[in-house]
Amino acid sequence: MTNTISLPDDGRVPVGPALSMFDPIYLGIDEFGQPVYITLAYRNLLAGGEPGGGKSGLLNSIAAHAALSTDTRLVLLDGKLVELGMWEDVADEFVGPDIHHALAVLRRLQTVMNNRYAWLRAHGRRKLTRDDRLSIITVLVDEIAFFSATVGAKQEQEEFIALLRDLVARGRAAGIPVVAATQRPSFDIIPTSLRDLFGYRAAFRCTTPNSSNIVLGHGWAEQGYTATDISPTNQGAAYLIAEGGVPRRIKVAYLSDAQIESIADYAAWIRRPTTTPASSRVEWVKAA
Numbered sequence: 001m002t003n004t005i006s007l008p009d010d011g012r013v014p015v016g017p018a019l020s021m022f023d024p025i026y027l028g029i030d031e032f033g034q035p036v037y038i039t040l041a042y043r044n045l046l047a048g049g050e051p052g053g054g055k056s057g058l059l060n061s062i063a064a065h066a067a068l069s070t071d072t073r074l075v076l077l078d079g080k081l082v083e084l085g086m087w088e089d090v091a092d093e094f095v096g097p098d099i100h101h102a103l104a105v106l107r108r109l110q111t112v113m114n115n116r117y118a119w120l121r122a123h124g125r126r127k128l129t130r131d132d133r134l135s136i137i138t139v140l141v142d143e144i145a146f147f148s149a150t151v152g153a154k155q156e157q158e159e160f161i162a163l164l165r166d167l168v169a170r171g172r173a174a175g176i177p178v179v180a181a182t183q184r185p186s187f188d189i190i191p192t193s194l195r196d197l198f199g200y201r202a203a204f205r206c207t208t209p210n211s212s213n214i215v216l217g218h219g220w221a222e223q224g225y226t227a228t229d230i231s232p233t234n235q236g237a238a239y240l241i242a243e244g245g246v247p248r249r250i251k252v253a254y255l256s257d258a259q260i261e262s263i264a265d266y267a268a269w270i271r272r273p274t275t276t277p278a279s280s281r282v283e284w285v286k287a288a
């Protein structure tokens with residue numbers, strides 16, 4: 001993607017709002033029309049459901065908030081390239097359909113996480129806060145199964161799962177939240193032990209109560225909360241459950257391609273010069 005950043009003629013920098021990953025993230029509305037927010041700084045989110053349900057739409061809304069958060073770096077894994085591709089210029093890493101790249105990036109994140117825990121321990125602390133001024137590293141994975149069950153050798157897929165599980169289990173307090181989507185909510189892709197590490201789970205339309213339960217948690221379908229009752233034409237509708245809560249029906253806010261492009265463009269502005277999209281750096285130097 002080409003970077004379309006251009007400076008105003010007089011060299012001024014446009015001023016506008018910037019967010020933080022510690023701020024509530026707007027996800028959409030609930031069934032009463034009330035706004036729904038989540039806080040991802042210390043939590044992970046899992047989105048599951050059949051293809052076309054709206055999982056990538058949710059990931060893009062979260063990516064938009066993260067991109068506009070100046071205290072945040074993005075790490076994107078997208079085997080399909082086009083779901084999160086528009087954020088590539090504002091991301092530290094963008095992994096396409098390449099298991100070796102995915103593994104290298106996850107290993108690096110694991111090292112960063114270990115270093116952050118060593119740092120916390122040295123300071124007698126248990127978690128990062130906004131005041132530490134360390135960036136939140138938001139990891140978005142569109143389609144876990146692509147890396148854990150489709151590409152690469154068995155051993156590589158297993159390493160992917162092990163690294164992802166470690167990040168999901170330990171990343172939260174170190175400021176490395178994971179947001180992951182899967183169109184295959186089955187036990188082989190999302191074992192219960194992994195599912196329970198995600199503090200937020202969103203079940204988009206599912207074909208069976210069992211797959212809805214795999215996302216939301218065992219027993220919810222029997223209590224009437226099942227993503228099988230979402231109409232196939234109601235894309236972006238989901239049941240969202242937060243740790244310890246009851247699932248609620250939501251409709252996720254949807255960003256069009258044009259909106260994503262303009263947000264990503266603006267995000268590149270407010271992130272300069274902490275990220276390094278090569279073309280914007282060149283233009284900035286030229287103008288200075």
Ligand SMILES: Nc1ncnc2c1ncn2[C@@H]1O[C@H](COP(=O)(O)OP(=O)(O)O)[C@@H](O)[C@H]1O
Pocket residue numbers: 049050051052053054055056057058204235236237251252253254
């Ligand atoms: N929140 C939403 N509101 C309205 N339409 C949506 C929403 N989310 C997705 N859609 C529509 O559904 C299509 C498929 O959504 P997508 O997020 O790609 O599904 P998934 O990732 O679950 O396969 C999108 O191209 C869009 O047209």
Ligand SMILES: [Mg+2]
Pocket residue numbers: 052055056057083142
């Ligand atoms: Mg998708």
